[in-house]
Amino acid sequence: MQRGLDRPGESHVLEAYEAAGGYRAIRKALGMSPEAIIEEVKKSGLRGRGGAGFPTGTKWSFIPRDSDKPRYLLCNSDESEPGTFKDRWLLENDPHLVLEGMMVAAVAIGSHLMFNYFRGEFTYPLARWRAAVEEAYRKGYLGKGIFGSDYDLELVTHYGAGAYIAGEETGMLESLEGKKAFPRNKPPFPAVEGLFRSPTLINNTETLATVPWIVENGADSYVQYGTEKSRGTKLWSCSGPIGRPGVYELEMGYDLMEFLEGDLGGMMEGVELKGIIPGGSSVPVLTPEECRGAKLDYEGLRERGSLVGSGGFIVIGDNMSAVDCLLNLAHFYAHESCGQCTPCREGCGWIEQLVQKILDGRGTQADLETILRVSDLMAGKTICALADAMAWPAVAFIKKYPQEFAALCAEPVDMNELTAAVGRHDHILPRAS
């Protein structure tokens, strides 16, 4: 789906983008009815790449057309899910592709003002983006009557200041309104009441970057890629002690181990595979046994008890204990919880403290069971999904590496009882539907 990549070092420049066929999709879209654009995206089967995987065309169709309020398009370039760096890659190397995707989405929902929200640390992607936007304004691709049509389209580039929770869509709305990024209760959904109480379409950077290809080549071409239920391709951000980390575009349904051992160059010398978190730090970890035969797509990962999420593919080696991994993540979520909901605010901090206690060699079986119980009390019971994003790794790490936790406890752990406790709480983990 990327363009201009055969001109390394220049792919971010408008000329290179157009030479590679860029800005054809928006020209085509301007000649289509909004309904036809939305229908095409629906037919493509594209699902949101920001984490939740919601069908993109369906989301677009939720934007009311009869409202007299302005409609806004908001691109989520906050990319803060640990292990994820594909949006940064897109914004640095292919900003015009993201911009074109935003234009098509804006036209489809009848928006004349769009926003791109960058995380505050993205100074370099922001510089590349600003240059691209300037080129587009100069060419008449943004502003009054874009591409010679009678469609006016303005763009505001916004940037945050360090808050994971601003990446959650309603937290982002609050943040963009100049407030603390406290997620909102839903409903009302942003599509109906979003930015400044107006209908707002929020999509992830990668989702929008996928749209031009679909509109230009047609949904029928897009569905040739991927599987029956997971269409097309997806970007995977790969990190950890592996041979060749980086961003990879894979057809949905790609074999996980083939990917690891082939494209990624396997494990770094002297490190054995302990597990893989396939979709960003919020999704459950997979053991090497679970990785074998797993397919990288929505159903494939769900069948193994994990999720595609944001596609942050974190490979864990045997030189770090599962307890350390969970402590690292618990610290993250405890730090990033916005504190509005009691189960999340208290739960994340509590889990962090208990894991630290275990790591210090003072933990007990009761502490492990408390972590499981607290996780159960968090998942699905809060305003946003950050609480689930803590609960899933907590239960998954204990469930899959119980020996590592037990070995650090101050007293012997009854493994049968621990397994039974896991069994009482692992219903919160994703599973095949």
Next chain:
Amino acid sequence: MAAFTMPDEAVRWIEATIARYPDRQAAMLPVLWAVQREKGWISPDAMVWVGDRLGCSASAVQAVVRFYTMFDEAPVGRWKLQVCRTLSCELMGARAIVDRIREQLGIEPGETTPDGEFTLQEVECLASCGTAPMLQCNFKFYENLTPERIDALLEELRARTPDPDDVEPVIYERPDAEAYHAMFPRAIEPAAGAREGEVA
């Protein structure tokens, strides 16, 4: 309040920015950034000034400043070193990076050197996980770090003047397996023992 002023050029930029939004308060984050860029941090006087510009109270501004981790309510060092501590970076040796900076500068995370040169902080994932470990120094990323590269970087920074427009990341060559393992001396016995089933 009268004490706080911003240069005319910055004020013009701020007013033009506010005008791009459907609502004045929406320009909160860019305006705070403009202040921090100009002054280095955001003082109580600055919050009053920003509140006046945006049509909201100074306490509303303060709440925002406190919520977002990148805003500083007190002066920081000339160079702000923010080392990513999140999972992918820890897996690649982030602790060795923090340790080397602590040793070299004699400060703990959250502290500033007495000469005001460096502030050290541990921060969360900066979307450079594939080129971990990494740090952000003012507005610039340094990726694929090793302790040796930290030594050289600190030396280089002492001799340089911060430039907010210098944002292009420095991505070093990826450490090879040997350099990687050197950063990872931590014991893993409990885990190894556990795998052999040595627990009750």
